[in-house]
Amino acid sequence: MRGNVRRPTIKDVAERAAVSLKTVSRxxxxxxxxxxxxxxxxxxxxxxxxxxxxPSARSLRSAQPYALGLVYxxxxxxxxxxxxxxxxxxxxxxxxxxxxxxxxxxxPNLAQELIGLVRYSRLAGLVLAPPMSERHxxxxxxxxxGVRLVRIVSAASDPQDGxxxxxxxxxxxxxxxxxxxxxxxxxxxxxxxxxxxxxxxWERYKGYEDALRDYGIALDPELVVEGDYSFDDGFRGAxxxxxxxxxxxxxxxxxxxxxxxxxxxxxxxxxxxxxxxSIAGFEDSPFSKQSWPALTxxxxxTEEIARHAARRLLQEIREQPARKPLANEGFSPxxxxxxxxxxxxxR
Amino acid sequence: MRGNVRRPTIKDVAERAAVSLKTVSRxxxxxxxxxxxxxxxxxxxxxxxxxxxxPSARSLRSAQPYALGLVYxxxxxxxxxxxxxxxxxxxxxxxxxxxxxxxxxxxPNLAQELIGLVRYSRLAGLVLAPPMSERHxxxxxxxxxGVRLVRIVSAASDPQDGxxxxxxxxxxxxxxxxxxxxxxxxxxxxxxxxxxxxxxxWERYKGYEDALRDYGIALDPELVVEGDYSFDDGFRGAxxxxxxxxxxxxxxxxxxxxxxxxxxxxxxxxxxxxxxxSIAGFEDSPFSKQSWPALTxxxxxTEEIARHAARRLLQEIREQPARKPLANEGFSPxxxxxxxxxxxxxR
Numbered sequence: 001m002r003g004n005v006r007r008p009t010i011k012d013v014a015e016r017a018a019v020s021l022k023t024v025s026r027x028x029x030x031x032x033x034x035x036x037x038x039x040x041x042x043x044x045x046x047x048x049x050x051x052x053x054x055p056s057a058r059s060l061r062s063a064q065p066y067a068l069g070l071v072y073x074x075x076x077x078x079x080x081x082x083x084x085x086x087x088x089x090x091x092x093x094x095x096x097x098x099x100x101x102x103x104x105x106x107x108p109n110l111a112q113e114l115i116g117l118v119r120y121s122r123l124a125g126l127v128l129a130p131p132m133s134e135r136h137x138x139x140x141x142x143x144x145x146g147v148r149l150v151r152i153v154s155a156a157s158d159p160q161d162g163x164x165x166x167x168x169x170x171x172x173x174x175x176x177x178x179x180x181x182x183x184x185x186x187x188x189x190x191x192x193x194x195x196x197x198x199x200x201x202w203e204r205y206k207g208y209e210d211a212l213r214d215y216g217i218a219l220d221p222e223l224v225v226e227g228d229y230s231f232d233d234g235f236r237g238a239x240x241x242x243x244x245x246x247x248x249x250x251x252x253x254x255x256x257x258x259x260x261x262x263x264x265x266x267x268x269x270x271x272x273x274x275x276x277x278s279i280a281g282f283e284d285s286p287f288s289k290q291s292w293p294a295l296t297x298x299x300x301x302t303e304e305i306a307r308h309a310a311r312r313l314l315q316e317i318r319e320q321p322a323r324k325p326l327a328n329e330g331f332s333p334x335x336x337x338x339x340x341x342x343x344x345x346x347r
Numbered sequence: 348m349r350g351n352v353r354r355p356t357i358k359d360v361a362e363r364a365a366v367s368l369k370t371v372s373r374x375x376x377x378x379x380x381x382x383x384x385x386x387x388x389x390x391x392x393x394x395x396x397x398x399x400x401x402p403s404a405r406s407l408r409s410a411q412p413y414a415l416g417l418v419y420x421x422x423x424x425x426x427x428x429x430x431x432x433x434x435x436x437x438x439x440x441x442x443x444x445x446x447x448x449x450x451x452x453x454x455p456n457l458a459q460e461l462i463g464l465v466r467y468s469r470l471a472g473l474v475l476a477p478p479m480s481e482r483h484x485x486x487x488x489x490x491x492x493g494v495r496l497v498r499i500v501s502a503a504s505d506p507q508d509g510x511x512x513x514x515x516x517x518x519x520x521x522x523x524x525x526x527x528x529x530x531x532x533x534x535x536x537x538x539x540x541x542x543x544x545x546x547x548x549w550e551r552y553k554g555y556e557d558a559l560r561d562y563g564i565a566l567d568p569e570l571v572v573e574g575d576y577s578f579d580d581g582f583r584g585a586x587x588x589x590x591x592x593x594x595x596x597x598x599x600x601x602x603x604x605x606x607x608x609x610x611x612x613x614x615x616x617x618x619x620x621x622x623x624x625s626i627a628g629f630e631d632s633p634f635s636k637q638s639w640p641a642l643t644x645x646x647x648x649t650e651e652i653a654r655h656a657a658r659r660l661l662q663e664i665r666e667q668p669a670r671k672p673l674a675n676e677g678f679s680p681x682x683x684x685x686x687x688x689x690x691x692x693x694r
Contacts (some may be wrong), residue, residue, distance in 0.1 A: 008456070008459070032391050049456065050454060050456030050457070050459055050460045052460065052463045052464070052467065066467060066468050067414070067444075067446060067468060068471065077425050077427075077428040077633075078424050078662060080424075080428060081424040081427060081428065084447065085449070088447070088449065095467070097414075097446045097448075097464070097467075097468040098446060098447055099414060099437070099444040099445060099446050099447075100445055100446075101444075102432070107397055108397075109355070109396065109397030111396055112355070112398070113397045113399065113576055116399045117399070117444070120399065120442070120444075121413050121414060121444040122413065199577040231633070231637050234453065260637050261637070262639060263639070264638075264639050268639070286424075287576070287634065287637075290578050290608070290611060290634075291611075291638075292610070292614040292615065308600040322576050336626065
């Protein structure tokens with residue numbers, strides 16, 4: 001096994017994919033002029049050969065930055081891994097490394113910290129996950145210091161605030177979940193908030209509110225509980241709702257972690273889900289598929305969203321400043337109905 | 348918010364922690380001559396100020412590498428995040444960035460890929476997680492190419508094979524789990540394997556085998572099912588065991604993912620866990636605490652293990668080649684008893 005290792009070259013890739021060197025180079029540089037089928041073939045050859053583009057040969061403004069940075073503050077391992085994998089898949093195709101930088105979104109020194117990160121680790125740019133992506137002052141300060149970045153944000157439409165982003169329509173998906181519960185016959189639907197520092201929490205709440213209003217169901221403030229995107233808050237919030245004189249017949253947890261907490265609370269109270277209580281989450285995490293019963297949720301396509309964010313960042317990095325701003329892409333999570341929701345018991 | 352950002356300096360840290368500049372510098376360079384209490388105070392000041400050591404000021408062999416690399420091939424998000432967080436905490440203290448590099452452990456080009464990664468991303472060294480850490484030919488090839496590395500491996504004692512590692516005694520912990528089930532009164536205990544490419548799978552199986560032997564219980568090959576470290580294999584394996592003419596009264600899944608699959612299989616068969624079937628996992632994942640009932644498991648301290656691996660790597664990077672080899676550290680996962688195990692029903 002020891003001895004000289006010959007690194008596969010761009011020529012090896014071209015031969016294996018049966019295309020020209022120029023085509024391989026276009027795929028590596030993520031240029032739009034390549035057909036999807038050809039791009040797939042080249043990417044497969046790259047993967048099979050373990051080819052790594054030599055970053056110093058790329059046409060960047062500086063030959064120095066070899067890595068992108070991913071900045072997040074999220075306790076949810078499923079979300080974090082999905083974002084990492086999405087960004088990584090684009091890094092692979094284009095020869096970048098990926099530095100990860102979990103941080104404390106409430107730190108007063110966050111701007112300094114991230115500017116230092118980019119400078120000392122020589123990062124070409126940053127992917128900002130929520131909630132950092134939603135702090136306008138932070139984003140402005142980074143941009144003012146010349147940091148190239150793309151944000152993943154929760155918004156029903158393109159925020160068009162002059163900074164690159166990928167936006168996710170949480171409101172629409174939360175509306176669909178609430179509508180699904182209403183159409184099953186539920187009128188007392190509890191809502192458990194995610195962390196208020198996350199734009200997605202507000203958007204999901206608005207979707208819940210909108211659906212109730214559209215179906216003529218009065219919002220009962222007693223059924224709405226504040227908390228964070230965590231299992232513990234889901235458990236606590238559900239216990240509180242289930243102890244009400246008129247408890248809800250369904251609970252919508254703002255993410256699957258919360259819904260997992262609701263499920264545990266229901267089981268610890270001896271309730272049979274979904275017959276005694278319907279439960280819905282949001283995210284389509286592995287837990288939502290593996291729990292018993294499996295959870296009704298919204299499929300968020302986090303990996304795909306992150307992939308698009310990384311591509312958008314590379315465009316920003318290569319962009320001539322004079323060119324017109326690029327359009328931002330939007331994603332809509334989709335309702336996934338599973339065993340945790342059913343019609344309420346007749347009274 | 349905009350304007351000049353003054354980066355906190357080493358002097359700010361020294362003032363806040365009320366220690367000398369020299370002491371701060373010792374902590375940053377991870378020198379052993381600092382008392383634990385003082386080290387804690389300095390690290391707290393570093394965290395509070397958001398101080399980042401300037402890597403170019405560090406006394407490294409080369410001023411170039413600013414990041415460590417973490418190489419893994421594991422579908423388990425909990426494990427991956429815990430390893431990342433452990434390595435990151437050491438990176439933070441010492442001013443390194445962390446590049447993550449999930450890979451395909453079965454790729455024939457893995458050595459080339461990793462040598463290319465280190466060279467083109469200018470990494471100071473690699474933390475190799477299992478199963479890459481357990482491929483001797485791969486490790487030798489990397490070392491022959493001058494790659495500094497540390498491995499996380501599964502072993503009952505220091506492998507002393509000349510390469511730096513942190514070793515985890517999976518066998519001992521698997522013995523404890525099996526013994527716990529035997530002491531509850533179980534004699535028919537199913538065992539579901541993890542992936543055979545992982546040393547930990549073999550070690551856990553040996554622990555199961557040893558405990559049965561020590562307690563005079565004949566190993567019934569019918570009760571042992573091969574598979575991977577996955578929920579699906581846990582589900583399938585459990586279905587197979589539960590369909591036996593004489594099914595087991597307890598099932599030991601080689602990790603919590605597998606045990607989650609066993610739990611789902613038990614529930615889908617209408618079994619009441621733990622009264623109809625006891626289930627144990629391995630890892631102490633968040634799932635193991637959040638499932639209903641919560642899972643008996645072995646607490647693996649993955650983050651702590653990764654932290655020690657990163658410290659060991661930094662020692663390797665700073666080491667004079669002539670000095671005597673450092674000792675490798677070992678960890679023993681601990682039995683955690685929860686609601687998923689109980690005595691078998693009397694027959």
